[in-house]
Amino acid sequence: MEEKKRIFSGMQPSGMITLGNYLGAMKNWTALQNDYDCLYCIVDMHAITVRQDPVKLRKQAKDLLTQYLAVGLDPEKNTIYYQSHVSQHAELGWILNCYTYMGEMNRMTQFKDKAAKHADNINTGLYTYPVLMAADILLYQTDLVPVGEDQRQHLEITRDIAGRFNTIYGDTFKIPEAYIGKVGARVMALQEPTKKMSKSDENKNNTIILMDEPAVIMNKIKRAVTDSEDEVRFSEDKPGISNLLGIYSACTGKTIAEAEKEFAGAGYGTFKTAVGEAVVANLEPIQQRVRDLEKNKDYLDEVIKKGAERASKLAERTLSKVQKRVGFLPKVR
Numbered sequence: 001m002e003e004k005k006r007i008f009s010g011m012q013p014s015g016m017i018t019l020g021n022y023l024g025a026m027k028n029w030t031a032l033q034n035d036y037d038c039l040y041c042i043v044d045m046h047a048i049t050v051r052q053d054p055v056k057l058r059k060q061a062k063d064l065l066t067q068y069l070a071v072g073l074d075p076e077k078n079t080i081y082y083q084s085h086v087s088q089h090a091e092l093g094w095i096l097n098c099y100t101y102m103g104e105m106n107r108m109t110q111f112k113d114k115a116a117k118h119a120d121n122i123n124t125g126l127y128t129y130p131v132l133m134a135a136d137i138l139l140y141q142t143d144l145v146p147v148g149e150d151q152r153q154h155l156e157i158t159r160d161i162a163g164r165f166n167t168i169y170g171d172t173f174k175i176p177e178a179y180i181g182k183v184g185a186r187v188m189a190l191q192e193p194t195k196k197m198s199k200s201d202e203n204k205n206n207t208i209i210l211m212d213e214p215a216v217i218m219n220k221i222k223r224a225v226t227d228s229e230d231e232v233r234f235s236e237d238k239p240g241i242s243n244l245l246g247i248y249s250a251c252t253g254k255t256i257a258e259a260e261k262e263f264a265g266a267g268y269g270t271f272k273t274a275v276g277e278a279v280v281a282n283l284e285p286i287q288q289r290v291r292d293l294e295k296n297k298d299y300l301d302e303v304i305k306k307g308a309e310r311a312s313k314l315a316e317r318t319l320s321k322v323q324k325r326v327g328f329l330p331k332v333r
């Protein structure tokens, strides 16, 4: 039997999970779990590159785990764990720092964006963030990484670092590729539909939180920025309506063209109500499962313990090989 290809992805517990995270990533992950060997890491170590309140960070990391399970990721089929529980990430991250050039990091556009946004805390962790991400991926001999546009550059640098290491020391890392499959919807901010919906957005009306109550969801969609026409049509110059069409399509499985036809001549009010209802219909069952899971602390603990054990075992294989290649002495046992 041919072995399944390995997929690795991570998500930061740096805020509350949004509809964008769900439709753009998590919803598709559940479709991969039978055909691939998947690791879904909750990257709390990446999260602290921006200042986090410890109490909130713990809550967000827990919520993210619960929500992974609630959307349908099966912990028997996938390895789900907290990055900080698997120390090999930090260890390989350090080593890879020594095989990455400042010139390469200086080109990272996300660093520039984040440095501008957090001018009071431009720490070196933020700077070397892509190296830790490379370690995440390379530790598991990952074949495929499902990444959005904003993470492409980080995957490229991961490939460069891996290739460089392999050239110096011989084949050590598998060179990962971007997973191009059914791409998730790119959900934009409701009030500023030219920028991505983000869990760290300060404007609460820009985001729909996975756990938002139905009335809140309906209200946020109703207030979403549109345009002065009254035509439900997908177009670059209609970012607000196009975004809502994308959300509707992702929630209902209908194509954009079908949706346009459905709402021809209907007016924005009717359309927005339908979008809101479609979102609610998607999120309500997930919210119910979250509430059920939260009552079952023992089960959640078990999932996270097993996940870390499994990940750690896999990671150690790669790490020990790397340590040997760079010239570290083996531990005396």
Ligand code: TRP
Pocket (backbone or CB within 6 Å): 008, 009, 010, 011, 012, 043, 046, 132, 133, 136, 137, 145, 146, 147, 151
């Ligand atoms: N940087 C990614 C993001 O913010 C999260 C991440 C960390 C990740 N490590 C990863 C994604 C490894 C894919 C693979 O979206």
